[in-house]
Every structure is written in structure tokens, then in C-alpha cells.
Amino acid sequence: xxxxxxxxxxxxxxxxxxxxxxxxxxxxxxxxxxxxxxxxxxxxxxxxxxxxxxxxxxxxxxxxxxxxxxxxxxxxxxxxxxxxxxxxxxxxxxxxxxxxxxxxxxxxxxxxxxxxxxxxxxxxxxxxxxxxxxxxxxxxxxxxxxxxxxxxxxxxxxxxxxxxxxxxxxxxxxxxxxxxxxxxxxxxxxxxxxxxxxxxxxxxxxxxxxxxxxxxxxxxxxxxxxxxxxxxxxxxxxxxxxxxxxxxxxxxxxxxxxxxxxxxxxxxxxxxxxxxxxxxxxxxxxxxxxxxxxxxxxxxxxxxxxxxxxxxxxxxxxxxxxxxxxxxxxxxxxxxxxxxxxxxxx
Amino acid sequence: xxxxxxxxxxxxxxxxxxxxxxxxxxxxxxxxxxxxxxxxxxxxxxxxxxxxxxxxxxxxxxxxxxxxxxxxxxxxxxxxxxxxxxxxxxxxxxxxxxxxxxxxxxxxxxxxxxxxxxxxxxxxxxxxxxxxxxxxxxxxxxxxxxxxxxxxxxxxxxxxxxxxxxxxxxxxxxxxxxxxxxxxxxxxxxxxxxxxxxxxxxxxxxxxxxxxxxxxxxxxxxxxxxxxxxxxxxxxxxxxxxxxxxxxxxxxxxxxxxxxxxxxxxxxxxxxxxxxxxxxxxxxxxxxxxxxxxxxxxxxxxxxxxxxxxxxxxxxxxxxxxxxxxxxxxxxxxxxxxxxxxxxxxxxxxxxxxxxxxxxxxxxxxxxx
Numbered sequence: 044x045x046x047x048x049x050x051x052x053x054x055x056x057x058x059x060x061x062x063x064x065x066x067x068x069x070x071x072x073x074x075x076x077x078x079x080x081x082x083x084x085x086x087x088x089x090x091x092x093x094x095x096x097x098x099x100x101x102x103x104x105x106x107x108x109x110x111x112x113x114x115x116x117x118x119x120x121x122x123x124x125x126x127x128x129x130x131x132x133x134x135x136x137x138x139x140x141x142x143x144x145x146x147x148x149x150x151x152x153x154x155x156x157x158x159x160x161x162x163x164x165x166x167x168x169x170x171x172x173x174x175x176x177x178x179x180x181x182x183x184x185x186x187x188x189x190x191x192x193x194x195x196x197x198x199x200x201x202x203x204x205x206x207x208x209x210x211x212x213x214x215x216x217x218x219x220x221x222x223x224x225x226x227x228x229x230x231x232x233x234x235x236x237x238x239x240x241x242x243x244x245x246x247x248x249x250x251x252x253x254x255x256x257x258x259x260x261x262x263x264x265x266x267x268x269x270x271x272x273x274x275x276x277x278x279x280x281x282x283x284x285x286x287x288x289x290x291x292x293x294x295x296x297x298x299x300x301x302x303x304x305x306x307x308x309x310x311x312x313x314x315x316x317x318x319x320x321x322x323x324x325x326x327x328x329x330x331x332x333x334x335x336x337x338x339x340x341x342x343x344x345x346x347x348x349x350x351x352x353x354x355x356x357x358x359x360x361x362x363x364x365x366x367x368x369x370x371x372x373x374x375x376x377x378x379x380x381x382x383x384x385x386x387x388x389x
Numbered sequence: 390x391x392x393x394x395x396x397x398x399x400x401x402x403x404x405x406x407x408x409x410x411x412x413x414x415x416x417x418x419x420x421x422x423x424x425x426x427x428x429x430x431x432x433x434x435x436x437x438x439x440x441x442x443x444x445x446x447x448x449x450x451x452x453x454x455x456x457x458x459x460x461x462x463x464x465x466x467x468x469x470x471x472x473x474x475x476x477x478x479x480x481x482x483x484x485x486x487x488x489x490x491x492x493x494x495x496x497x498x499x500x501x502x503x504x505x506x507x508x509x510x511x512x513x514x515x516x517x518x519x520x521x522x523x524x525x526x527x528x529x530x531x532x533x534x535x536x537x538x539x540x541x542x543x544x545x546x547x548x549x550x551x552x553x554x555x556x557x558x559x560x561x562x563x564x565x566x567x568x569x570x571x572x573x574x575x576x577x578x579x580x581x582x583x584x585x586x587x588x589x590x591x592x593x594x595x596x597x598x599x600x601x602x603x604x605x606x607x608x609x610x611x612x613x614x615x616x617x618x619x620x621x622x623x624x625x626x627x628x629x630x631x632x633x634x635x636x637x638x639x640x641x642x643x644x645x646x647x648x649x650x651x652x653x654x655x656x657x658x659x660x661x662x663x664x665x666x667x668x669x670x671x672x673x674x675x676x677x678x679x680x681x682x683x684x685x686x687x688x689x690x691x692x693x694x695x696x697x698x699x700x701x702x703x704x705x706x707x708x709x710x711x712x713x714x715x716x717x718x719x720x721x722x723x724x725x726x727x728x729x730x731x732x733x734x735x736x737x738x739x740x741x742x743x744x745x746x747x748x749x750x751x752x753x754x755x756x757x758x
Contacts, residue, residue: 063633150496196499198531235643244606245565265576279635279717286712291595291635293559315718355486 054076064292065282072327072340076356077230078363081349082120084334085111088101104146105136105155109162116165116374117357117365126166134171140183141176142194152194153184153206158208165377169214178216181207187225190242200241203253209371210262212383213352220260227368230267237272249289253302256309257370260385265310270388274312277303284350285320286339294366296327296338297348300355305369308358311388318359325352326357495528500533509540517549525551530562534569544571551583558587568749570605580604592627598636603641611644620644625659632667638675650675651691652681671713677703677722684730697730 044266084329088111089097099324100107108129136159142151143159156177163169169360180195184207191203199260204225219372231243239255252273259265280287280303286295286363287303300321327340328348335344350372359365361363366375378384432448516533523529537543550567571577571753575649581604587597624641628634633686645653657679680700683691708719 196495196531196535198527200527234599235646237637241561242566242568244568244599244603246561246596248561275644275718276639278718281714283714291639292593312718315715317720320714341470 048139049137052388063283064294065284066286066295066339068284068324068327068340072325073329074326074330076361077329077331077334078118078353080151080331080334081329081336081353082115082118082123082334084115084344085115085346085349086120086123094371101146102149105133105143105158105162106145108132109158109349110346112165113373114346114353116377117353117367119365121165125200129162130166132169133162135174137172139172139176140182141178143172143177150194151180153181153191153203154193155212156180157206158212161371161373164213164381165373167380174214174216178211178214178219181210182219185225186221189221189226189228192223199241199253201258202227202241202254204229205258208258212261212385213371213381213384217261223294226259226262226264226267229255230264230278233268237269238275238276242243247276249277249292249299249302251305252277253306255318256306257385260370260387261310263386264359265386268310270310270312270387274307274315277307277310280313281316281321285317285322285324287324294339295324297325297336297355298338298351300325301351301372304355304358305372308369309387312357322356322359322361325355328352338368353365494533499532509536513537513545515542520549520553524557524560527562530549530566534566537570543570543574543576545575554587558591558594561596564596566602570601571604572607577604577608588627592631592635593634595636598640602640608702611647617644617648621653621656625648625663628672629663629667632663632669632672635671638671639652642675642678649682649686650679651686651688673711674702677707681726682720684726693730697726700726 064134087238089107091097111131112121115124118380132190133143133148135147135226136149136151136155138144140151142153143156144151145155145158159172160169160177165173181191184194184203186192186199190199191207192199193203193206193389194389205222208217210227211219228240232238232239232241232245232251234244236247239251240248241251245251251278255271256265256268259268279291280289280299282288283294284295284296286343287299288295290301304313307316307350309380324340325336328336328338330337330344331354333344335346336348337344338348353364354367354372356368357364367373368375368378368385371378371383396451425735437517507617513533513536516529516536519535520529538548547567550563550570553563553568557563571580572722581601584597584601584604587594588601593597593598605611605620613619621641621644624637624644626638628641631637642650645656651654660672660675677700680686680691680696680703684693686695704719704723704726708716708723710734712719
């Protein structure tokens with residue numbers, strides 16, 4: 044089908060007479076998995092603490108650490124990271140209210156509370172923080188309609204519903220919130236196309252769909268999903284290049300190899316994606332010189348896309364990578380140790 | 390193009406993939422010195438009454454694991470002030486134009502706004518400038534919503550969002566804000582016209598189609614047959630202009646879900662008529678859905694066997710020719726239809742692909758000579 048592509052304008056190609064927004068993978072793009080380079084990239088990331096990009100991303104540091112550690116663990120290289128330093132860092136980030144911040148001196152938020160709990164699960168060190176207070180913090184963010192705010196300022200988003208239940212599940216404390224209302228709210232965000240948005244009536248978006256299917260998996264409510272309809276919407280994300288986008292008429296991005304793919308895995312329709320084509324797209328997003336993955340071929344790499352590129356390949360069955368859990372985006376062996384086996388549809 | 394966005398966990402704070410199509414705020418934030426006046430907002434460093442204040446250096450505490458490095462470049466366009474106000478000592482932290490620091494500062498800003506009884510109109514000007522600079526950040530939009538709530542004044546909102554959408558008609562945050570304003574303050578008038586304008590500019594704007602559904606659902610609803618017919622005809626018209634348009638087909642499917650595709654008067658005829666001039670896998674897929682609906686409802690207007698055959702034929706066409714990347718899906722639909730409505734032997738009906746011993750071979754494996 045590439046022979047039918049003729050360039051019209053930037054990222055708009057003509058395929059069989061109609062415009063398609065996509066990228067074209069160059070013939071010299073990487074096509075083998077460069078795991079060692081990625082491990083070196085992550086191990087060195089953040090070692091220069093006055094690096095400009097690194098300092099500007101301090102506001103999300105806890106999540107940055109989670110991405111780095113998780114991808115290293117998936118590659119069997121977790122031992123190269125500084126466990127003690129990270130655990131101390133996390134301890135310094137728990138506030139009196141129980142919530143955890145992205146970095147020292149920053150304010151707590153559900154997003155970084157989840158990241159911290161995920162990291163501590165990887166390290167089997169949950170009890171270095173006050174677990175009860177974390178539970179209190181999460182509970183306190185649930186609203187009357189069942190939704191969750193991200194923090195005390197009240198932003199509502201289905202992402203936070205996912206953060207809440209994922210955090211509590213990892214702590215074994217799912218029963219502490221109003222589950223029925225939480226489910227009710229997430230289901231109220233289901234759209235006419237079978238997808239989910241951030242709030243009721245919000246446009247369906249692959250990232251939000253991942254959060255909602257993950258939520259419904261953790262809460263045992265996957266039967267409420269229209270798996271055929273949603274599966275169709277999700278496999279429609281695949282473009283001629285093999286890459287996946289996040290909603291109609293958008294460019295592909297390697298992080299959707301995670302959000303779309305994990306969602307499909309959760310609802311039992313992962314084989315509706317052309318796996319070979321997706322794999323070649325993901326591999327093309329590697330940087331052979333620096334290691335790491337970028338959002339799309341030729342762009343600059345970062346730890347976020349590196350995790351989701353590797354995790355996506357794991358979901359596609361690459362045997363060089365540890366199996367990844369599609370709900371938590373953590374190695375399966377960690378979840379087995381914790382005793383979590385969230386539902387997946389078949 | 391760089392790609393570190395504001396994201397956390399496997400969950401993105403900024404799932405907006407548009408962020409990667411344009412300059413990324415983190416990796417490529419240009420530290421240009423901004424004009425002091427931006428949309429009427431004057432930065433503190435430029436105000437005469439603040440001129441005598443000395444910047445107070447940030448104190449990150451002893452031995453931070455991660456230190457905020459205020460580099461040379463950073464200090465050129467940031468100012469940190471210590472403010473004495475009566476007995477209250479408040480630190481007004483960095484007034485930077487990078488949204489990434491807004492995330493850090495927002496707590497201070499909000500606490501200050503509340504504590505100092507600040508002029509919220511000023512704050513509105515501030516957040517307008519920040520959003521125009523960094524429209525893909527969750528926090529800046531939420532901040533604006535808070536200011537609108539505190540002021541209880543939505544009068545600027547629709548115009549402001551329209552301005553942001555004129556730069557990027559699919560900005561996910563902008564649309565959420567717009568929806569909130571409309572619902573909260575009941576500002577439905579003129580929205581359908583606005584949506585139509587946007588669809589004139591880009592008929593493939595999925596956000597605009599979603600907004601169309603939003604407006605109608607919350608006003609007239611779709612149960613009135615005149616409204617439904619208007620919408621069906623409008624959508625078919627847009628499809629004629631651009632048949633390869635997922636959003637339009639999804640919308641058509643969505644609004645007809647309740648009533649059923651096969652029973653909608655004249656729809657099959659109109660769609661099959663389109664086939665000649667507007668071939669598209671979406672059209673073929675829509676026909677499959679329509680035939681499936683006819684089978685499911687056991688519609689008397691359709692010959693069941695013929696309808697099943699047509700549907701299977703189309704699935705085969707899609708799997709083998711028109712939409713091969715999704716062949717697994719089309720084969721599944723085919724098998725499901727066979728099993729449910731066929732009179733022959735049952736085929737594996739789960740969504741899983743049939744086991745390797747079946748006659749279906751993967752495309753990549755060579756057949757034996």
C-alpha cells in the first residue's frame with residue numbers, strides 16, 4: 044500500500060485517492076530491538092541533574108522515575124538504578140495529608156501518589172510510607188458523584204478515577220471508597236462510539252479509554268463495556284504506517300502503542316491490530332545513536348515514550364522483554380508478588 | 390520535534406497528542422524574553438510599584454535529592470519576589486511564561502489569590518496570556534475554570550475558546566472547557582452554527598463532531614424524527630464531500646443506534662447510491678453494520694439469506710482488499726454472522742482467531758509448494 048502513497052502536504056498522504064494523515068517510515072529506519080542501548084539511555088538519564096530538560100520536568104519527577112524504573116525492570120536491568128536514593132526521595136515526598144508529590148517541596152497529587160506506590164511496589168517497599176494516610180488521601184478526593192479530583196483544587200477527570208483504584212488495589216485497600224458511585228461516574232463517561240473521555244460528553248480519546256478500561260478491570264466491571272464496539276474504535280486507530288493514533292484524524296504516536304494496545308488486551312481484542320505492522324512502527328521510533336524511543340520516527344527520544352515503546356512490544360509478545368500487565372503497566376511478576384490479577388475479557 | 394509532555398504514570402497529564410506535533414514545552418521551550426504586555430497583562434517585573442523589590446532566591450531546603458536548577462537562562466525571564474504585606478510575608482514565586490512552571494506555581498497563585506483578595510480580572514488576563522502561550526496544559530485550563538467560577542462570569546469564555554480553537558481546532562482541553570462553560574451557564578445558543586463553521590473548515594474534525602452530538606443531546610435531543618432526519622441528511626452531505634471520514638460515519642452510526650440502521654427509511658438506498666461515487670472502507674463497514682442490524686431485528690423488509698450473503702461478501706472484501714490491516718476484525722465479524730444467522734456448521738465464534746489447525750493461514754507464512 045506504500046506504493047499508493049503520494050505526498051500531498053506535511054503528514055497528509057494520498058492513499059487510494061483520499062487524504063490520510065500519517066507518517067512514512069523511511070527504509071533505513073531501525074528494524075531490530077536495541078534493548079542494551081535503551082537500558083544505557085535510561086541508566087544515564089538524570090545523572091546530569093542540572094540538565095535543562097531534566098530540571099524543567101521536575102514537576103513530574105515521580106512519574107519520570109516510575110517510567111524509568113519500570114522500563115528497566117521490563118528489560119531486566121532494574122539493579123542499575125539507585126534504589127536507596129529513590130526510596131528516600133519518595134519518603135520525603137509524602138505530605139501530612141497522606142498524598143505524595145512529584146518532587147520535594149511540591150504539592151501532592153493523585154497522579155504522583157500512584158507513581159510512588161507503583162515504584163514502591165517494584166521495590167517491594169510499600170511500608171516506607173504511611174499507607175493508611177495514602178488511603179485517607181485517596182478517599183478524600185472522591186466526589187459525591189463518584190468521580191475523583193486530582194488534588195484539593197478539584198479538577199475532575201477519569202484519569203483520576205483510574206489513579207485512585209490502581210493505588211488502592213496495589214495497597215490492598217479497594218474497599219475503602221464508594222465503589223458503586225465510582226463505577227457509575229466512569230460509565231457516565233462512555234460515549235456513543237463506545238469510547239470514553241475525561242468527563243461525561245468529552246470526546247473519546249485512547250488515553251482516557253485506557254484509564255477507563257483499566258478502572259473497570261480493577262473494579263470487576265468489564266462486562267459493562269461494549270467490547271465489539273470499543274474494540275472496533277480502537278483498532279481503527281491503526282494507520283497505514285502501522286502506528287496508532289489517539290483519536291480520528293491524528294498522527295500516530297508510540298505511546299498509543301501502549302494506551303490503545305493495553306485497552307485492546309484488557310477487552311480481549313488485541314489481535315484486531317496488525318501486530319507486524321505495529322511492531323515495525325515501534326521499532327522505527329528508536330534512536331540508534333542515543334537509545335530510547337521517540338513519539339514517531341526521527342523525533343527526539345524521552346523516557347516516557349521509551350517505556351511505552353518497550354511495553355507495547357511486550358504486549359505484542361516480544362520474548363526479550365518481561366511480560367507487562369496491561370492494566371497497571373508494571374511487570375507481571377511484580378503483580379503476582381503483590382497478589383493482583385485484574386480481570387481481562389477474552 | 391520533541392515529545393516529553395506533561396505526563397504521569399501510564400496516565401498522561403497531557404494526553405493531547407497535538408503536543409507532539411508542535412513545539413514541545415519542555416524540551417524546546419525557547420527562553421525568549423517576552424514582551425511585557427501580553428493581551429493587556431503586565432508582568433510583575435515590569436510594574437513600577439514593584440521596581441524596588443529585590444528578588445528572593447528560592448530555597449529548596451538542605452540536600453534535596455532533586456534540586457531545581459535556576460540556570461542563567463531561567464533567571465533572564467523569571468523574577469522571584471519576596472513581598473511584605475503588613476505582617477504577612479508571602480513569596481510570589483516565578484512569573485514564568487513556561488507552562489511547565491505554572492504547574493509548580495499554581496498552588497502559590499491560588500493561595501495568594503485567596504489570601505490577598507486579589508483582583509480576579511487581573512488574574513483572568515494573566516491566565517489568558519498563559520493559555521495562549523501554552524494551550525496544551527491541563528493545569529492552566531483548570532485554573533481558568535476556577536477564576537471563572539470565583540468571578541461567576543462566563544462572558545468571555547466562548548470567544549476565548551474559539552480563539553484558541555482557531556489556532557488548533559482539536560485542542561482537547563479547550564473543548565472540555567467549552568463544554569463546561571456551556572453546561573454550567575446554559576450557553577447553548579449559536580453553538581450548532583459554530584460547529585458547522587468548524588466542519589466547513591475541516592470536515593474531519595472529530596472534536597467538532599463530538600461537540601455536535603453534545604449540543605443536540607443537551608438541547609433538542611434526537612428523539613424528534615425531524616431533528617434526526619436533519620442530522621442524517623447533514624451527515625450524508627458531509628460524507629459526500631469527504632467519504633473517507635471516520636468521524637462522520639461514527640456520528641451517523643451513533644445517532645441511529647437506538648432506532649436501528651436497517652429500519653431508517655431510505656438510508657440503505659442513500660448509502661448504496663454513494664457507493665458508486667464515494668468508495669470508502671467506512672462506507673462498506675457501515676453497510677455491514679446495517680445488514681447486521683437487519684439480521685438482528687429479523688426485519689421483514691430484508692431477505693434474511695440474501696442479507697447475510699451480502700454482509701459476508703462485504704466482510705471478505707474488507708478483509709482481503711479494502712481494509713486488510715484490520716482483517717482479523719473483519720474475519721471475526723464474518724464468523725459471528727455465520728454463527729448467529731447462518732444455517733451451516735458453526736464456526737469458532739469467540740473474538741479470538743481460529744486455532745492454527747483451521748484452514749485460515751496467516752498472511753506471512755508461505756504455503757507449502
